[in-house]
Amino acid sequence: MEINKIKGINNKGEGYLEENVIYIILFILFLMSGMAFLYKYQNNVYFWEQYYSYTIAKSVNNAQVGDRVELNMDRAVELSRKEGIADYKQIVSFDNVKKEVSVSLQKGKKTSYSFLRNYDINDVLIEEDINGYFLKFSVGAGGIK
């Protein structure tokens, strides 16, 4: 009699667990998608693209013709690697017609900002030295108004 009672309790327990498997799976799926979402945003790539494009444009605005500008790009290079960009030398580009600088830290996307001076930007490169990664470019007189 006692054994039967215990068996009954056990059966109820198993049923309860089976019924809740779906809840556990749903919870794990939800947790994983939440973690993936947060992981994607923790790099905050868009913010850093905005930050670097504005900082570079500001440097151009404050430069004089003939200046050679150097800017540290450690954070940008690190983020671009995390986002799967193999060649960090391509993350910054200048458009001398639109007077615009573009920063791309994510594949297929870039953030652009205009500088207000009538300059042309030449000899653009990103180099690694003992102090980190540096964006280097020369400021020349612009031909287009």
Added chain:
Amino acid sequence: MIIGKINRRGGLGDQVSIVYFIFLFIIIGLGLTWSTYAFFGGGYDVREVQAKWLGNEIQNCLTSKIVDLSNKEDFFIKCNLNENVLREKEFVVRICEGSCYTNKAEPLFFINSNYQLCGFTEVTSKNAIRCSEKNFELNDKKLHLIVGSKINPRRVA
């Protein structure tokens, strides 16, 4: 018979609880999404800083060089600014004798004409213009300079 009724009620209870469970997930998911965007999605707002920088540059240019404000080309060359960018990116520049808001006369110089929006400081929209204003003297004239910027770094696919 009674047992059957009880079982059906139990089944209904299961359906209610799974709907409640999913509803709870949706609420938590929306909360997570909103808080992430609120924390990370603010972006980098440079409109006001850019307007102040441009205002300072123009004031320095006008006070340190002899600029003919009636000749726009002379202004852009001497102040070393790119006209196309200022026009296309909807920067506002207006220089008036006295006050630009009250003076009925023509401005001495302007780029883009919607300077009136600079008077509405309570507009806090992401796309609203942010302005910088300066009053200074030049050749015994009291000048009012309004500079506005509405462009932040923009993302393109």
